[in-house]
Amino acid sequence: MTSYFVINIETFSSLMNNIVTHFLLAFALFCSSQASAEWGINTYNPVSISESAQKIAADIKQLPEQHFFSNNEYRQVKELMSRTLFEQNKQLKTLEDSLVNYRNDATDKNWAKVEQNHRSLTSLNVSKEKLLLLSDTKTRDQLTGFGPRGVTQFYSELRITKQNIQYYIHYQLRSFKKLLSDLAISPVPMISVLFKVLCIMFIFNWWMRNSDRLIHDFKVSKLKSTSNPSLLIRTIWYCSRAHKAIAYLLLITATLRIISTLPSLQHLIFLEIFTWWILGGSIAVSFILEFAFRNSKHNKKENIALRLSTIRRYVWGIIVAGVILQISSRTLGQGTIYAWINSFVALFFVLLTIISLKQWNNTIFSRIDRFETYPISVQWAIRNKDSMFMSIPATACCAAWLIGRTLQHLVLSTLSQYAAFSHALAYLFRIEVAKQTEVSREQSNLVRVKGPLAFDYIAPGSEESELIEDYAKDEIISLSRYLLTDSPAVCVLSGERGVGTTTVLKRILNKTKNAVPIYINCPYDGYAALLPELAQLLGLDAESSEKDILQHLRNSEQCYLIAFDNAQRLVKPKVNGLVELMKLTNLLRRARKSHRVVLSIDKSSWRFIDRARGERLLFDLVTFMPKWTEKEIGQLLDSRIVKENNVNTISFDGLVLPRQWDEDNLSDEERAKNGFYRILWDYSDGNPTVALRFFRLSLFRDKDTDAILVRLFRAPQSDDLETMPKPMLAVLRSIVQLEVASPEDLCDCSRLSIAEVISTLRYFQSRGYIEWNDEKARISDHWYRHITNVLHRQHLLVK
Secondary structure (H helix, E strand, O other), rough: OOOHHHHHHHHHHHHHHHHHHHHHHHHHHHHHHHHHHHHHHOOOOOOOOOHHHHHHHHHHHHHOHHHHHOOHHHHHHHHHHHHHHHHHHHHHHHHHHHHHHHOOOOHHHHHHHHHHHHHHHHHHHOOOOOOOOHHHHHHHHHHHHOOHHHHHHHHHHHHHHHHHHHHHHHHHHHHHHHHHHHHHHHOOOHHHHHHHHHOOOOOOOOHHHHHHHHHHHHHHHHHHHOOOOOHHHHHHHHHEEEEEHHHHHHHHHHHHHHHOOOHHHHHHHHHHHHHHHHHHHOOOOHHHHHHHHHHHOOOOOOHHHHHHHHHHHHHHHHHHHHHHHHHHHHHOOOOOOOOHHHHHHHHHHHHHHHHHHHHHHHHHHHHHOOOOOOHHHHHHHHHOOOOOOOOHHHHHHHHHHHHHHHHHHHHHHHHHOOOOHHHHHHHHHHHHHHHHHHHHHHHOEEEOOOHHHHHOOEEEOOOOOOOOOOHHHHHHHHHHHOOOOOOOOOEEEOOOOOHHHHHHHHHHHHHOOOEEEEEEEOOOOHHHHHHHHHHHOOOOOOOOOOHHHHHHHOOOOOEEEEEEOHHHHHOOOOOOHHHHHHHHHHHHHHOOOOOOEEEEEHEEEEEEEHHHHHHHOOEEEEEEEOOOOOOHHHHHHHHEEEEEOOOOOEEOOOOOOOOHHHOOOHHHHHHHHHHHHHHHHHHHHHEEEEEEEHHHHEEEOOOOOOOEOOOOOOOOOOOHHOOOHHHHHHHHHHHHHHOOEEEHHHHHHHHHHHHHHHHHHHHHOOOOOOOEEEOEEEEEEOHHHHHHHHHHHHHOOOO
16 A cells, blocks of 8 residues: 555656646747747748849849939839749749649658749749839830730739649648647647637627726716817717727737737738728728718708718728728739739729719709809700710719819818908908999999988897897806806906997896896996995995995895996006905905805906906906807897898898809808808907997998998098007007096096197097097097007007
8 A cells, every 4th residue: 555655656746747847848938939039030941032033132122213213224124024024934833843842742841942932933023013113104004904915914923823822721731730739849829829819808898898888978977078079089989889890890800910920820810901991991881971971961861862872882892992902912912913903993983983973963963953153064064964975974074063162162161160261251352342332332323321210220239139149158158157156256257348248247147046136337437436326226225335235245135146337437547546446346255145246347448457466356257258250240230130021121232242162052142141241240350339330331222212222331441540659549548448538537547638638639539539428538439440450459459
């Protein structure tokens, strides 16, 4: 029993020694193979190519760049091409004989000859491709065309392909035998590949189980939380619609690349070509079709189906052609067979285009019939649309014109989103319209509609006026986050005169539900006149002091949302000019309750406040009213036109504007109206009050028909403002900032004497720059935009 136990112990010990020895040997082989791969060490002697193939390759390298070629170099290329073709046929016969010898006697020595001949033939094929690129057009066409030499080369490349296939079959069989022998020695590389594949499969399975939840979380956190997500976020969300197909594509690609690292399975990498072209192409088809459908949803169902089917045919045709060309390029090279395949692919797309044009014939010409004017080429196409031989070219001509027109529309629509482009376009329009207007006024009997009569055709603003809901939407949302909550806040809304700050304040007050809304239009007399109005609105006596108002705000059970409109009337652009504004803000901050306050301050005055106080004057939010866009100005002007029996009382007939690319489907009057609105938007610089005023100044009455016609207004022009001395411009700036100003206020702000100020004001009044309101000067509405533009160019005012 003891001896048996000893024998088993010895047997087990020897077995463990053998296992450990084999394991260490396998590990050493694996490490050496990895090191060889890393350092580029070959474990076998490299097989050299033939001397003739090496000589041809060396001669090609010595050639200069093709753009430096002379006739001598082109002759040299022809000689090298003849040598290459001769050596290629010779080497092909040698490879055939070596393959026959290897099939009869499968030894390593015979296989080394096969590899040497195959590599020599491959080198000659590469040399032939380079020489084809360097050859002149005539030689290249002879060798790759359908003539006698091209057919000869075609059969030659077929023979080469046949021998290459036989070589790869034998090579793969030897590789499999080597793989089996390597596995018997060391299975570690195979185990490593399997481990990597299993990791990839684990990641893939995890994604397939959790993808729906992750995509939903991404939608909630990145898309629904913001109104304007970035382009990257929108792209990720769009790609997530095909996340499963993309996951399969990545899985197959990663798996093939890992498996192809094994020496015997490296040719599996060719399957990646099919994977990316077919599976990736199907994903691209899905995206393209969905994009086309989303942009075609307003068309007829027949047109949508025809468009989608055409896109599907072309995309799948490109995918099939790409697979064929890439496989032929990597296996056959870019020789005669590749050129023939390329020609047949081009012929295929020509036939596909002819079929598509046949199907689109009726649709294209029905769209052409909707236009009133078109070029001569389209007129020729319409005359030949039913011709047997010319219908296809005619359809192609009309299709090209429609595509070009669509691209023009897209370009113009994209550029119109930039204010600079729209301003430049409006400036050109204004010049053209001004020329036509001067001629029409000389030849017609038009008289301008003056004074209050203009309001009978373009209504003034009122509480019942139509609101432009899209204007200042972001600014209203920002203010609402502070003013419509239960926390105290003091905010500032700054904007140019006439831009609509009062309307925005009242819209916010109308939304208030958890506070008592109070609207106060600050009086011209400043803080002393403001306190009685505030006291009365709070339910106190008009004689209440500042202390009484503060005590009421502290003890009130109700919260107030107070909107102070035109708070710039509490500001004087001079030393200590912020005293009254500081008194008001200190009063409101000492209330200690959750009262909310918003102050509307003119933008020109706010710049003075910001520079005077800087960071010391703290508000919870300062937001600026944006300029009105061209679309918003157009909507406002349309809403103010008085209508009788749902018919406009004014007409744009006779107002000729240059035709735009995106307005081919509009009538002449609609085109004129849109162009005129663009001119008004450009001149007003996004100020609706200025646009409305000059819209009224553009109304003319025809003496014969009594029709109210729109003609280009006369914009105020004055060179005196541009060359005016700086002290006089400073007086103008003070009037703009004060809104209304007495001579005494202007003396304090400009540091001029009372005599100089009065003389300057008389100069302004004689030219119509200012108006008088209770012995206070105010910039006239007619000159307001021109004056602010001049002050802005002189760096005296920020619009």
